[in-house]
Amino acid sequence: MLAKPSTRPSVRRRAVTGAAGLALLGAGLTAVGDTEPDLDRFYDQKITWAACRSADLPEDLQCGKITVPLDYADPGKGTLELALVRYRATGDPRGSVVLNFGGPGGSGVLGLAYGGKEFMGLTDDYDVVSFDPRGVGRSSPVSCGTEATGRVLEATSGENVSDPREALAQLREVAAECAEHSGPVLSHIGTVNVARDLDVMRQALGDRKLNYLGFSYGTRLGAVYAARFPEKVGRFVLDGVDTLTDSMTEQGLTSARGQQKALESFLTWCTEDIACPFGQDARDARRQVVELVDSLDENPVPTTFGFEFSGQDLAGAIGQGLYSKELWPLLQRALAQLMEDGDTRGVEAFATGGGALPAPQRADDPLVDEEEIPLDNPPAALMAVNCADDPDRPTAERLTRDLARLRTAYEEASPVFGRYRLAQVLMCYGRPRGTDYIRERVKDLGTPKMLLVGTRGDPATPYRWTVETAERLGDAAVVLDNRGEGHTGYGSSECVQRKVDDFLLYGSLPPSGSSCGSGEDDRA
Numbered sequence: 305m306l307a308k309p310s311t312r313p314s315v316r317r318r319a320v321t322g323a324a325g326l327a328l329l330g331a332g333l334t335a336v337g338d339t340e341p342d343l344d345r346f347y348d349q350k351i352t353w354a355a356c357r358s359a360d361l362p363e364d365l366q367c368g369k370i371t372v373p374l375d376y377a378d379p380g381k382g383t384l385e386l387a388l389v390r391y392r393a394t395g396d397p398r399g400s401v402v403l404n405f406g407g408p409g410g411s412g413v414l415g416l417a418y419g420g421k422e423f424m425g426l427t428d429d430y431d432v433v434s435f436d437p438r439g440v441g442r443s444s445p446v447s448c449g450t451e452a453t454g455r456v457l458e459a460t461s462g463e464n465v466s467d468p469r470e471a472l473a474q475l476r477e478v479a480a481e482c483a484e485h486s487g488p489v490l491s492h493i494g495t496v497n498v499a500r501d502l503d504v505m506r507q508a509l510g511d512r513k514l515n516y517l518g519f520s521y522g523t524r525l526g527a528v529y530a531a532r533f534p535e536k537v538g539r540f541v542l543d544g545v546d547t548l549t550d551s552m553t554e555q556g557l558t559s560a561r562g563q564q565k566a567l568e569s570f571l572t573w574c575t576e577d578i579a580c581p582f583g584q585d586a587r588d589a590r591r592q593v594v595e596l597v598d599s600l601d602e603n604p605v606p607t608t609f610g611f612e613f614s615g616q617d618l619a620g621a622i623g624q625g626l627y628s629k630e631l632w633p634l635l636q637r638a639l640a641q642l643m644e645d646g647d648t649r650g651v652e653a654f655a656t657g658g659g660a661l662p663a664p665q666r667a668d669d670p671l672v673d674e675e676e677i678p679l680d681n682p683p684a685a686l687m688a689v690n691c692a693d694d695p696d697r698p699t700a701e702r703l704t705r706d707l708a709r710l711r712t713a714y715e716e717a718s719p720v721f722g723r724y725r726l727a728q729v730l731m732c733y734g735r736p737r738g739t740d741y742i743r744e745r746v747k748d749l750g751t752p753k754m755l756l757v758g759t760r761g762d763p764a765t766p767y768r769w770t771v772e773t774a775e776r777l778g779d780a781a782v783v784l785d786n787r788g789e790g791h792t793g794y795g796s797s798e799c800v801q802r803k804v805d806d807f808l809l810y811g812s813l814p815p816s817g818s819s820c821g822s823g824e825d826d827r828a
Contacts (some may be wrong), residue, residue: 341379346372347507351388361417366390370508372438372501374492384489386501387442389413390433391420399511399538401430401808402502404437406520406544406792408495409685411441422795423517429809433509437525438501439486439493440685446486446493447678448687448731450611452478456727457601457616468707472700472733479734482684493685494692496741499529503536513538515808519792520544520765523756524693524742527777530754531746539811540754541804544762544792545770548746552694552732553710556725557717558766563725564718566626566763567593569789573629574636581640593622594719596643605648613648613655619724620683621654626763627791683728691732695740703733749780755807755814756781757800761789782813788821797821 349370356367368388373379389412390400403423405415412434416423423432436443455478483490502525506514515538518526523542530537547555571589574580582589601615625635638650678684698706710729714722732738754777758770767785774781786793786800793800799820806812 341377343373343376343379343504346370346379346504349504349508350510351508353390356389356417361389362420364391365417365420366392367413370501370505372504374488376497376500382488384438384444386438386505387413387436388433388505389416389435390431391416391424391427393427393429393431395428397431398429399431399515400433400509401426401515401517401539402505402509403432403434404516404518404522404525405434406518406522407440407682407686408437408521408689409440409682410521411436411682413441419795422801425801425805426808430515431509433505435505437498437685439489439688440681441677444487444489445677445681446482446490446684446688447680448478448482448684449485450680452481452680452684452731454614454616456731457614457723468704471707472703475730476734478731482688482735485678486684486688490688493688494739495525495528495689496532496693496739498525498689499532502529503533506536511538512536515539517541517794517804517808518543519794521546521689523765523773524548526754527746527749527773528742530749530751530777530780534749534751537749537751537754539808540751541757541807542754542773543757543794543800543804544765545756545758545773546765547769548742548773548776550769551696552690552729553696556729557713559764560714560717560721560725562763562766563623563626563721566761567622567718567720569761570626570632570635573632577636579640580636581643597720605646607648607652613652616724616727617655618642618651619721621651623721623724624654628796629790630796687728687731690728691735692738693742694732694738695743697732697735697737703730747776748778751780753782753813754780755784755804757784757786757793757804759786759788759790759793762791764791782816784814785817785819786821787819793820 351368351370353366353368355363356365366389368390369385370388371383371385374382374384403412403416405412405419413436416432416434420432426432438444439446455474458474502514513536514529514533516526516529518541523544524546526540526542527548530540550558568586568590571582571593572586575582575584575586575589578584580589582592597615597618599615600613600618604612604614607613621638622635625631625638634650635654638654641647641650710726711723714726716722718725756770756774758767760767770783774783784800784803786797788797790796794804795801797820803814803818803820
């Protein structure tokens, strides 16, 4: 369920600036196999759990934190504190199961706080734990400033497409602003470092092996952890499986196509309802959505956050609302409020990921004060992690040559989401090249069996990614085919949830290729 978004207007600025900040970005990854520095003080820590002291968080949710090195190659450079939450097991726990809700850039603190009821069955045997990864939420949040996405969109539209040199200059400026706003953590962000944080967390939780449930991007994190720490893998479930091989450009096109298909399904559903703000003709509704996005790009409207809500903000909001059919009625009402009353509050809630940040904490609460979290942290963290994970950096010459073609390809993939997705891809320009560890090393896992769940109608992580990733991971991968709609399967399919819980609780794996949601063929 969507919560009211924060009305906090400001974005914190950091000390590292401009070219100096960008220069730090290249130093974020340690080559696997190099001599490891002494990390004993991090692996020896214990978590002190306490009641979360915010009225907006459930009373039975506990909060804690761990300390990790900023730079695993040089632990003396500084440290970061990562925010954790948990629901206690109802009895004597066998250990913990750690959840990652995706993103990248999604807050695990908020994810478990507001979505925890789905996982209460796991508390029969486990403490259910989640966390804000480095750069996210209360864990040293990154930021690019509230105008970054708008500047990228401006740089890649209109006259700049025919003369891309100005566009590239603006993209470099945005990259420098991200470094300025974010500070030192930006040079040490990315899934490889988060996987190492996850192993420190495992030890601090007192678990010999990590039991893990990852959704969407969380499947990438789980796969990287399994490759980096194969001997520490316990029961692993990856739901809504991410790609390990596609480039950012390919991922963006795939996502645009998937979201366009999901939008058309939503509009078909909406126009069957007399309350649909687009009327009762699905084809005309598709035209109206395009016109609405274009109109807001031409004439953005003011919001309660103090900035203007554009058509690209609307594209991002609609994209969030399409992830689950359970959100469709809320999305329909939010769009009706916008179209009929000019009220942006409903779509703003979707645009910010649907999460309100809890009220400021007491000084003795282990969570970082919410006033310190930049408003743009979710998209800024998403781009920071994706760029850090991607080794491709097209040259200025190549982008100059390809920009117009890319924009055409993205707009053909989706007239609603194409520009939004292209802007996300282009935000890597001006940043250092990311790691090739994921593409080169995350394969042929020598781990216990793990369960991979792919949903046929997933608008964000297409089913083919599940098949491709399973083949890449090798004999360890067991595939569950969820023949349903929506992003991920655990929260929308009782069959999927039952099979996942059976594995996590009892170690009972379905045969690879089993299916859910196929009626009489459902092997539940």
